[in-house]
Amino acid sequence: MLPLQGLKVVAIEQAVAAPFASSRLADAGAEVLKIERPEGDFARGYDDVAAGQSSYFVWLNRGKTSVTLDLRSEAGKAELDRLLGGADVLIQNLKRGALDRLGYDRARLTRDFPRLITCGISGYGDGGPMADRKAYDLLIQAESGLCSITGGPSEPARVGLSIVDIATGATAHAAILEALIRRGITGEGAHISISMFDVMADWLTVPLLNHEGGKSPKRIGMAHPSIAPYGVFETRDGHLILISVQSDREWRALCAEFLNDAGLGTDPRFATNVARVQNRAETDAVVARGFAARGRDDAIAALLRADVALAAVNDMAGLSAHPHLRRITVDTPNGPVSYPAPAAIFDAEPRDYGAVPALAPHRS
Secondary structure, eight states: TTTTTTOOOEEOSSSSHHHHHHHEEEEEEEOEEEEOOTTOOOGGGSTTTBBBHHHHHHHHHHHHEEEOTTTTSSHHHHHHHHHHHTTEEEEEEEEEHHHTTTTTTTHHHEEEEOOOEEEESSSSOSTTTTTOOOHHHHHHHHHHHHGGGSEEEESOOOOSSOOHHHHHHHHHHHHHHHHHHHHHOOOOEEEEEEEEEHHHHHTTTHHHHHHHHTTOOOOOOTTTTTTTSEEEOOOTTSSSEEEOSSSHHHHIIIIIIIISOOOTTEEEETHHHHHHHHHHHHHHHHHHHHTTTTTTHHHHHHHHHHTEHHHHHHOOHHHOTTOOOOOEEEEEETTTTEEESSOOOOTTTEEEEEOOOOOOOOOO
């Protein structure tokens, strides 16, 4: 039996953040009723690369049932009332205040559905000077300052995936599970509000504290701001390898085994991480010469002998063919689609992943 079997979730959702949260509930056995407007979740049209369908939609809507309602109509509201009467969780990421204007404000939900757990996702929360602004992933990346610490020295950059939406969905998922545990103890429902801006500000705590401590982070590409050597180096045959030296002991092992110069391990310019960071250019130059003298396979073997952490600098082709990649295959209206498996593995509990729904016929 899956852990959330028997749980019913109503998700008035679109795009990425709320669907991420509800998809994880569906994976765990919850019945998720995805409420779509008559024209459907606009994420259905984001692209057409997954058997002619949107990659976002196929990824985040497996195992759900599509229910098409016009919530502006009395018939649509009556059907939503019926669904909420049997629901445990309501997730929504409508524009701030939209659910209230439809007649489903917090006071009414508490009165009519006292055991219901509601989770509202918005860009900037329920209050504050920017609460009514539209907010999408890249807008929050920019507004929160994330872009200022992403990319190389020349200009800010976006993180190359919808990190704000995904982080918000994961936060919502965790909060809903907390509320379910609490309800199991007290019998009471809960109202949860999650702001995309708040989620990203929380995740940016370390760079923020560095800034407020007088060491504002700078963009340094694939290097680490406070550890050296921790960056990308090119082998003799043109392959890029990222290494991470986390301690002075590891530095000495790198010098002896990889650089073939044990004396560099105790050289005052490099002997401590503080010294290596202060002399980053010289540190990186020494390591770069070591890589330039070795081919890819030789370099990896020597790094492994030294017990130094490393990674190939892959692209999506590299991930697609990666020997460590676990996959699942889900049914979709256009046929099966294979993509990466969810990370959590439950011992002795194999998971089956439900189909991606077609847009349901308009019911009311």
